[in-house]
Amino acid sequence: MTTELKVGIVVLISIALLFYMSVRIGKFGGLMQQGYELKVNFENVGGLDNKSPVQVAGVEVGQVKDIKLRKYHARVTLIITPGVKIPKDSKAAIKSFGILGDKYLEIIPGQSAQHLKDRDTIENVTAYADYDELFDTVSQAAKSFGRTMDDLNSLLGEKEKQDIRSAFQNIQQAAGEFKGLIADNRDNVAVITTNLAVASEQFQPLVQKAEATFSGVNEIVQGVKEGKGTLGLLVKDDKLYKDASQTVASLQSISSDINQGKGSLGMLMKDDSLYLDAKETVKNLRDMTDGINRGEGTLGKLVKDPTLAVEAEKTMKKVQKAAEGVQEQTPITILGTIFGILF
Amino acid sequence: MEETVIRVLDLYKSFNSHRVLDGINLEIERGKITVIIGKSGGGKSVLMKHLIGLMKPDRGEIWIDGVEITRLKERELNKVRRKFGMLFQEAALFDSMNVMENVEFPLREHTSMPLKEIRRTADDRLREVGLLGFGDKMPSELSGGMKKRVGLARALALDPEMILFDEPTSALDPIISLTIQDLIKETQMLLKKTYVVISHDIAGMFRIADKVAMLYEGKIIAFGTPEEVKKNPDEAVQEFLRATGMPGFVGGGV
Amino acid sequence: MNSVVAPLRKFATEFGAIWLLFLDTVYWTFRSRLKLGYLFKQMEFVGVRSLGVVIITGGFTGMVLALQTYYGFRKFSSEGMVGATVALSMTRELGPVLTGLMVTGRAGSAMAAQLGSMRVTEQIDALTVMALSPIKYLIVPRVLASLFMLPVLTIISDFVGIVGGYLVGVKMLSINEGVFMARMIKYVTLDDIYNGLVKAAVFGVLLSLISCYKGFNTKGGAEGVGQSTTQAVVYSSIAILISDYILTSLMW
Numbered sequence: 084m085t086t087e088l089k090v091g092i093v094v095l096i097s098i099a100l101l102f103y104m105s106v107r108i109g110k111f112g113g114l115m116q117q118g119y120e121l122k123v124n125f126e127n128v129g130g131l132d133n134k135s136p137v138q139v140a141g142v143e144v145g146q147v148k149d150i151k152l153r154k155y156h157a158r159v160t161l162i163i164t165p166g167v168k169i170p171k172d173s174k175a176a177i178k179s180f181g182i183l184g185d186k187y188l189e190i191i192p193g194q195s196a197q198h199l200k201d202r203d204t205i206e207n208v209t210a211y212a213d214y215d216e217l218f219d220t221v222s223q224a225a226k227s228f229g230r231t232m233d234d235l236n237s238l239l240g241e242k243e244k245q246d247i248r249s250a251f252q253n254i255q256q257a258a259g260e261f262k263g264l265i266a267d268n269r270d271n272v273a274v275i276t277t278n279l280a281v282a283s284e285q286f287q288p289l290v291q292k293a294e295a296t297f298s299g300v301n302e303i304v305q306g307v308k309e310g311k312g313t314l315g316l317l318v319k320d321d322k323l324y325k326d327a328s329q330t331v332a333s334l335q336s337i338s339s340d341i342n343q344g345k346g347s348l349g350m351l352m353k354d355d356s357l358y359l360d361a362k363e364t365v366k367n368l369r370d371m372t373d374g375i376n377r378g379e380g381t382l383g384k385l386v387k388d389p390t391l392a393v394e395a396e397k398t399m400k401k402v403q404k405a406a407e408g409v410q411e412q413t414p415i416t417i418l419g420t421i422f423g424i425l426f
Numbered sequence: 427m428e429e430t431v432i433r434v435l436d437l438y439k440s441f442n443s444h445r446v447l448d449g450i451n452l453e454i455e456r457g458k459i460t461v462i463i464g465k466s467g468g469g470k471s472v473l474m475k476h477l478i479g480l481m482k483p484d485r486g487e488i489w490i491d492g493v494e495i496t497r498l499k500e501r502e503l504n505k506v507r508r509k510f511g512m513l514f515q516e517a518a519l520f521d522s523m524n525v526m527e528n529v530e531f532p533l534r535e536h537t538s539m540p541l542k543e544i545r546r547t548a549d550d551r552l553r554e555v556g557l558l559g560f561g562d563k564m565p566s567e568l569s570g571g572m573k574k575r576v577g578l579a580r581a582l583a584l585d586p587e588m589i590l591f592d593e594p595t596s597a598l599d600p601i602i603s604l605t606i607q608d609l610i611k612e613t614q615m616l617l618k619k620t621y622v623v624i625s626h627d628i629a630g631m632f633r634i635a636d637k638v639a640m641l642y643e644g645k646i647i648a649f650g651t652p653e654e655v656k657k658n659p660d661e662a663v664q665e666f667l668r669a670t671g672m673p674g675f676v677g678g679g680v
Numbered sequence: 681m682n683s684v685v686a687p688l689r690k691f692a693t694e695f696g697a698i699w700l701l702f703l704d705t706v707y708w709t710f711r712s713r714l715k716l717g718y719l720f721k722q723m724e725f726v727g728v729r730s731l732g733v734v735i736i737t738g739g740f741t742g743m744v745l746a747l748q749t750y751y752g753f754r755k756f757s758s759e760g761m762v763g764a765t766v767a768l769s770m771t772r773e774l775g776p777v778l779t780g781l782m783v784t785g786r787a788g789s790a791m792a793a794q795l796g797s798m799r800v801t802e803q804i805d806a807l808t809v810m811a812l813s814p815i816k817y818l819i820v821p822r823v824l825a826s827l828f829m830l831p832v833l834t835i836i837s838d839f840v841g842i843v844g845g846y847l848v849g850v851k852m853l854s855i856n857e858g859v860f861m862a863r864m865i866k867y868v869t870l871d872d873i874y875n876g877l878v879k880a881a882v883f884g885v886l887l888s889l890i891s892c893y894k895g896f897n898t899k900g901g902a903e904g905v906g907q908s909t910t911q912a913v914v915y916s917s918i919a920i921l922i923s924d925y926i927l928t929s930l931m932w
Contacts, residue, residue: 090723093731094828097835101873104839108868478809504811512809518802532810590809 118145119201121161123175123188125208128157130186131177137161137188139169147188161188169205171195176209431456431588431620432477437486439472446472447483448644454637456587459614459621461631463666464641470624471515473641474590477622478510479503491587508536511581512590516597517573519565525552525576526561532583551579554613571602578609582617591623595630603627607634628667632656640666698893701815705823705889708816718821726787726822726888727829733782734833735840741774742766742841746848750855759849760859764867766845771872775838777924779830780883784916788891791822792912795895796905804896819896823888830884831877838876875931879924886923887916 128150137145145163152158163169172193179186190205199205239247432454439447446469454460464470475481476488479495488495495506519528529548533539539547552558555575565573574594581589594610595603611634614621625631632638632652640648640655640663648658656667749765795818798804807814842864849855894912898904 086720086724089728090720093728093836094832097832100839101835104835104842104873105870108865108870108873475805480805480808500813507809507811510809512806514802514806516801518806520803520806521797521801532812535810535812584810 118162118164118167120148121163121169121199122202122204123159123161123208124153124204125157125159125175125177128159128177130179131159131188132186135187137163137190139167139190139192144190159188168198171197171199171203172207173199173205174207174209175205429456430454431491432622433487433489434473434477435487435489437473437476437488438484439469439476439481440484445644447476447486450486450641450644450646452639452646452649454620454622456620457618458636459610459623459634460637460639461635462622462624462639462641463628463631464624464626465666466626468626468641469644470626470641471592474592474622474624478507478512478590508584509587510590511584511586511588513574513577513581513592513594515593516570517565517577519568519573519576519580521565523565524561525557525563525565525568528565528576529561529579529583532580536584548579548583551582552576554582554616555579555609569602571598571606574598574606575609578613582613586619588620588622591621591625593625593627594623595625595627603630607631610634628669642666694893697897698889701819701893701896702885702889704815705819708813708820709824712816714824715817715821718817719824722821722825723829725790726783726825726884727832730779730783730786730829730833731836733786734779734837737778737782738770738775738837738840739844741778742770742844742846743848745769745774745841746845746853750849750853759853759855760863762849762853762855763845763860763864766849767842767864767868768872770838770841770845771868771876773876773924773928775834775841776830776876776880776883777920779834779837779880780887780920780924781917783826783830783833783884784887784891784913784920787826788887788916789909789913791888791891792895792898792909793905795819795892796898796908797902799896799898800901800905814896819889819892822892823885826884826888827881828884830880834877834880835873838873875927878931879927882923882927883920886919890916890919 131147131150133147133149135147136143137147144167145161147159148162149160150157151160169190170193172195174191174193176189176191177186178189191209193207430453432452434450434452437447437450438445450473452462462470462473472481476483476496477490479498483496486496490506491509493502493506495503498506519525520531523531526545526548529551530544533544533547537544548561549558552561555578557572557575557579560568560572560576565576568576578589591610595606598606607630610621610623613619614634623631623635635652637650638648638652638655639646640658642662647660648655648663650658655663658664745766746762749762750759753759753761753765795804798818804814804818807817846860850857850860891912894908894915895905898908900907
C-alpha cells in the first residue's frame with residue numbers, strides 16, 4: 084500500500100462521513116429557502132430569529148427569512164413550503180418551545196376558503212406573551228408575598244412565636260410517640276391483621292347464613308309492626324306471649340270482678356297461683372328490658388370485646404357487599420341480622 | 427597559478443560578549459588543500475560556517491570568487507553555495523533516506539538530469555569513495571568512517587568547485603582516520619578541487635595539507651606550507667606543535 | 681533585566697520567531713512547486729498514523745459525554761437532549777480540540793524530535809549548504825499536512841464520538857432512539873461542524889508550526905532534542921487551548 088493510497092483512503096472516508104452528517108442534519112443552506120413568502124407585522128418579535136421555524140398545528144411548514152424594523156414594528160418575512168395553503172383569516176403568534184426554549188412562529192389556520200398568496204400579509208396577530216413581562220409580574224407577586232410575610236412576622240409577638248414553636252414541638256413529639264407506638268406494636272398489629280383475615284374467612288359462611296336469617300328477622304320486625312306482640316319478637320316465645328295475654332285477660336277479669344264488686348282484695352289474694360303468675364311475668368319482663376338496656380348478652384360482648392367488634396365490623400362490610408340487593412336496609416337491621424347469627 | 431578563491435578580511439564574531447573570531451585574515455588558493463588547524467572549541471567551526479554563509483559576522487568581509495557574501499540575501503547566497511560541497515563532522519546524512527538517495531539528493535534537487543543519469547552519477551561518486559553497492563543501506567547501518575565516505579560522495583555529487591571538511595577524522599580510529607586522509611588527498615589529486623579542511627588533528631593533516639593556517643585565540647597566528655608553519659618561531663605555534671606529541675614529524679607533501 | 685522582564689522578553693522573542701517562521705512557510709508554500717512526495721509522506725504520518733488514537737479518544741469521549749449528560753439531563757427529565765449535547769460538544773469543541781491535542785502528542789512531538797535531531801546532527805545545515813531551503817523541505821510539508829489532515833481527523837473523531845454517544849445513550853441507557861436522533865438533527869447545524877473543522881485546521885497549523893520551530897531551534901545534543909520535544913508538546917497544547925477560546929468567541 085503506497086503512502087498516497089493510505090492518505091487517499093483516509094481523506095475519502097472522512098469526506099464521505101462529512102457528507103453523510105451534512106445530509107442527516109439536512110440543513111444545506113438554501114434548500115429550505117424554496118416556497119412562497121408571507122409577511123407578518125408584530126409589535127414585538129423578542130427572541131424570534133432568522134431561520135426560526137414556522138409551524139401550523141405543530142408541523143413545520145417553513146421558516147423565518149427576514150426580520151426588519153418598519154415604523155417601530157417588526158416586519159417578519161416567512162418562507163412557506165409550496166403546497167401548504169394558509170387561509171386568509173389565519174392568525175399568527177409567536178410561541179416558544181417550553182419556557183426556556185427557542186421561539187417559533189405558529190400560524191393558527193382560519194376558516195376562510197380563500198388562501199394567502201405570495202407576498203400577502205397575515206393580518207391577524209396575537210400579541211406576543213413576553214416572558215420578561217410575565218417574570219416581572221411573578222416577581223412583583225413574590226415581592227408582595229414577601230411583604231405579607233413580613234407583616235405577619237411583625238404581628239406575631241415573641242410569645243406567640245414561642246407558642247407556635249412549642250406547638251410544633253408537641254406535634255413532633257406526638258408524631259414521634261405515635262411512630263414509636265406503631266414500631267413497638269408492629270407484631271401485634273400484624274397478628275391482628277392476620278386474625279382479621281382469618282376471622283373474615285370464617286365469617287364467610289356466617290354471612291350466607293346471616294342473609295337467610297335476615298329475612299326471618301325482617302318477618303319478625305314486620306310482625307312487631309303489625310302488633311303481633313312486642314316482647315315476643317325478641318324472645319320468640321309464643322308461650323310467654325300467650326301467658327302474658329292470658330295474664331292480662333285474667334287481670335282484666337279480676338279487675339272487672341273488683342269493679343263489679345264480685346270479690347275483694349282478699350279474694351284476689353286467695354288465688355295464690357294467679358298472683359304468683361302475674362308477679363313472675365312482670366319480673367321476667369323487667370329482667371328482659373333491663374338486660375337489653377345494660378347491653379348484656381351479645382350486644383354487650385360486642386361492645387366490650389374490641390377484637391370481636393372489629394371482626395363484626397369487617398363482617399358487616401362483607402354483609403353489606405353480599406347484600407347488594409338489600410342495600411335499602413338500615414344498618415340496624417343488619418345489626419339485627421348479626422344478632423340472629425350470634426344467638 | 428596561485429589564484430585566491432576565498433579571501434577573509436578582518437572577520438570578527440562574538441557570542442554573548444565572548445569573542446570567538448578576533449580579526450581573521452585568510453586567503454585560500456584554488457586547487458589546493460588548505461587546513462585550518464586549532465584547538466577544539468577554538469572557533470574553527472565558526473569560521474567555516476561563515477565561509478558558507480551559515481553565520482553572519484559582526485564585522486569583516488568574506489570574498490568568494492570575487493563576491494562579498496556577508497551582506498548577501500539568501501537567494502544570492504544560495505548561488506554562491508552552489509559552488510561548495512561540504513562534509514560535516516558527523517557526515518549529516520539524511521537519516522530518512524538510504525545511501526543512494528542521499529547521494530542522489532543534490533542532483534535531484536538542483537539538476538534536471540534524467541533519473542538514469544542521476545543514478546549513474548551517484549554510482550560514480552560512491553565508487554570514488556569505495557562504497558559501490560552500499561546504496562540500499564540506511565545511514566544508521568553504517569560505521570562512522572563509512573558515513574563520512576558517503577558524506578564526501580554527496581559533497582562531490584554536484585561537482586562543486588570547493589569542498590569544505592569539518593573535522594573529517596574526528597571520532598575515528600587511527601586506521602580509518604588514515605584511510606579518510608588518503609581518500610581526501612586522492613580525490614583532491616584526481617579532481618583538482620579547492621579543499622578547505624578544519625581539524626585539530628595536526629599530525630594527520632600535515633600529511634595532506636598544501637597550506638596550513640593555525641587558528642589560536644581567534645586569530646590566524648601562522649600560515650604557510652606545513653614546513654613553513656613548523657619552522658615558525660612563534661611560541662604559541664611551537665607549543666601547539668609540541669602538543670601533538672610528535673616532535674620532528676615530517677608532514678605529507680606530495 | 682529583572683525576573684519579570686526576562687521571561688516576557690523571551691516570550692515575545694519566541695512569539696515573533698514563530699510568526700516569522702509562519703510567514704516564511706507561507707512564502708515557501710507559494711514560491712516553489714510543492715514537493716508532493718514529502719507532503720504525502722507527512723500526510724500519512726500526521727493523518728493516517730494518528731487515526732487509531734483519534735478514533736479511540738473520540739469514541740470514548742462521545743461515550744462518556746453521553747453518560748455524564750444523561751446523569752444531568754435525567755434530573756430535568758430531558759434525556760432526549762443527550763444526543764444533541766453529545767453531537768454539539770463533539771463537533772463544536774471536543775472533536776477539534778482532542779484531535780489537536782492527540783496529534784500534538786503523537787505527531788507534534790515527533791516533528792520536534794525529528795527536526796531537533798536533524799539540527800544537532802547538522803542535517804539542516806547540510807540542506808542549507810546545498811542551497812536548499814530547510815523550510816521548504818522540512819517545514820512546509822509538515823505544516824500543510826497538518827493543515828489538511830487535522831480537519832480530516834476531526835470529521836472522523838466527530839463521527840466516532842457521536843456513534844459512541846449513540847451506543848451508550850440509545851443502546852445502553854435506553855434513551856428513545858427517535859427523540860435522540862431528532863433532537864440531534866434539530867439542534868446541530870452545518871455551521872457547528874464547519875466551525876469545528878476551521879478550528880481543527882488552525883490547530884493543525886499551530887501545532888505543526890510550534891513543533892517545527894522547537895525542533896528547528898534545538899540546541900545542545902540529545903538532551904536538547906528531549907527538551908525541544910517536551911516544549912513543543914507543552915507550547916502546542918497551550919496554543920491550541922488559548923486559540924480555541926479565541927476562535928470560539930469569534931465564531932459564536
